[in-house]
Amino acid sequence: MLKKRSKVVSLEQAISNIKDGSSVAIGGHTFRRHPMALVYEIIRQKKKGLKLLGWNNANDMDILVGTGCAESIETSYVGMSMFGLANHFRKAVENGRIKVNEHSETTAIDMFRAGSLGLDFMPTKASLGSDIIRTNPRIKEIECPFTQQKYAAVKAADVDVAIIHAHFSDEYGNIGLDRNRLMENEMDALIAKSAKKVIVSVEQIVNEEFVKNNAHLTFVPGIYVHSVVEAPYGAHPTACDSRYDYDLNHLEEYHNATKESNSFIEYLNKYVYGAKDHYDYLDKIGLQNLKKIKRPEVIVYG
Amino acid sequence: MDNQRGYTLEELLVSNLARELKDEEVGFIGLGTGGRTFVLAVGVPTVASRLAQLTHAPDFVPMLGPIVDPDLSHIPESYTDHELLSWPCRAQISVMDCLDYWQRGAINIGFVSGAQVDMYGNVNTVAIGDYENPKVRLVGPIAQTNHMAFADRVFIFQEHEKRSFVEKVDFISGTGFLGGSDDREKAGLRGNGPYKVFTNLAILDFCPDTKRMRLASVHPGVTIEQVQENTGFELIIPDHVPVTPEPSEDELMLIREIDPKGLLLEAKIK
Numbered sequence: 001m002l003k004k005r006s007k008v009v010s011l012e013q014a015i016s017n018i019k020d021g022s023s024v025a026i027g028g029h030t031f032r033r034h035p036m037a038l039v040y041e042i043i044r045q046k047k048k049g050l051k052l053l054g055w056n057n058a059n060d061m062d063i064l065v066g067t068g069c070a071e072s073i074e075t076s077y078v079g080m081s082m083f084g085l086a087n088h089f090r091k092a093v094e095n096g097r098i099k100v101n102e103h104s105e106t107t108a109i110d111m112f113r114a115g116s117l118g119l120d121f122m123p124t125k126a127s128l129g130s131d132i133i134r135t136n137p138r139i140k141e142i143e144c145p146f147t148q149q150k151y152a153a154v155k156a157a158d159v160d161v162a163i164i165h166a167h168f169s170d171e172y173g174n175i176g177l178d179r180n181r182l183m184e185n186e187m188d189a190l191i192a193k194s195a196k197k198v199i200v201s202v203e204q205i206v207n208e209e210f211v212k213n214n215a216h217l218t219f220v221p222g223i224y225v226h227s228v229v230e231a232p233y234g235a236h237p238t239a240c241d242s243r244y245d246y247d248l249n250h251l252e253e254y255h256n257a258t259k260e261s262n263s264f265i266e267y268l269n270k271y272v273y274g275a276k277d278h279y280d281y282l283d284k285i286g287l288q289n290l291k292k293i294k295r296p297e298v299i300v301y302g
Numbered sequence: 303m304d305n306q307r308g309y310t311l312e313e314l315l316v317s318n319l320a321r322e323l324k325d326e327e328v329g330f331i332g333l334g335t336g337g338r339t340f341v342l343a344v345g346v347p348t349v350a351s352r353l354a355q356l357t358h359a360p361d362f363v364p365m366l367g368p369i370v371d372p373d374l375s376h377i378p379e380s381y382t383d384h385e386l387l388s389w390p391c392r393a394q395i396s397v398m399d400c401l402d403y404w405q406r407g408a409i410n411i412g413f414v415s416g417a418q419v420d421m422y423g424n425v426n427t428v429a430i431g432d433y434e435n436p437k438v439r440l441v442g443p444i445a446q447t448n449h450m451a452f453a454d455r456v457f458i459f460q461e462h463e464k465r466s467f468v469e470k471v472d473f474i475s476g477t478g479f480l481g482g483s484d485d486r487e488k489a490g491l492r493g494n495g496p497y498k499v500f501t502n503l504a505i506l507d508f509c510p511d512t513k514r515m516r517l518a519s520v521h522p523g524v525t526i527e528q529v530q531e532n533t534g535f536e537l538i539i540p541d542h543v544p545v546t547p548e549p550s551e552d553e554l555m556l557i558r559e560i561d562p563k564g565l566l567l568e569a570k571i572k
Contacts, residue, residue: 079441082336093439104447129489150490186396
């Protein structure tokens, strides 16, 4: 019998498929389930000119701006939540080094919604009258052909590569989430479905039988997925639903490091360039710290 | 003012906000940010929602982000994923659903806060200074655009300072009344827009015709002059400006039972 093709690749291989200048959509929101292991590998491979898209972002986009990987940003938020403004993002915009297309959460989601539907645009009332529609070339005012009411048309996102992080996958890229999960997951599915290529990091690769017996947990089926990387704690320092919480100490360490270029270089040399792969990164974070954020009551699948 | 009067500014805001919330209305409270913004845009509305449920509006439905109608008799110790997922509630919906509820008109009340608010209730969380060459780049529009586009009534929470109460915001990320009068309607927006502004000095509303910001009441111990001095544009000041009603003994007792550890009103949540 012919064998099915495995989609499991190394972190390095997965990211080597991203070309400089690509548009890259990042899953997760605020400090929740950003694919940080994939982000750090983008930095290690020194990608340039990336057009970053998302719907609500934080340290994931900030570090890509700070390391010179990003050329433009489209999302509704780049901030460090309770720690304040995202320093690299802020400085880069103030110095004119990156271009931002502003979005409300609705219009940011609508660009992926249109992309995932294979449509050219989505109509919405959000952003009408605001400076978002005035400044963002992705949004234009249109008239409803039935009621003649004003609408904003949000042009579909043109995503070369989507990177998302999830709980598990089989080796064929059927991506699953634990039952105990939080709110933004549907957005990650839209981001994935709007992309030409989808790279997913997961907490664990599970056997095929598990997926077959729990198919209701699959939220992005393998037909959309190009490669899968096993990366336990792959969202660290952001949270991963109830598997582990955000690592506030580390997020604060990052935030403080971004205040000056010397401390940022030190940070990168320690955790990103200085870590040869994701497991080396986890060693640097340390088992004790990982244990602190882990939720013991989570079921671990075989 | 706290020690002399026996209640805090936050308690004054909570009691006045709670009286505005009606039975069977739906109010949307964000989950984000920290510090002072958290107290004003998350803490005060959450405690006011519970106070309204206990005093006059048992079927007032709060949405804490995508957590619909959580059990407010118990506030979680932190807003980590695990705590939010474990919070007893009636539905955990997706963020996309939340935003669709807004657009559908299913949510009545929005609570927002910004770096700037202007005389027509437009709000800015994007940039200070010239947008193309900003002095300070802020976080972005987030869901504020949605609150302000679709809610029947939007409550704005703001520190009362000249630099945050400006004649015209540098970037309209949350659409208020634009340039006043019927500008908002002409832009094609369905919701009624900003309703009241709650600050540390006063409560303000908007003139029904021109939509200019108007002084509605001054907090106990605050003068009209003080409010105007801390506002970067000329406020409409009616002939008679009442004093903001103080919280009753019963309200104060309930507020302290709702948030006994100051998780919400003193930002002690993690």
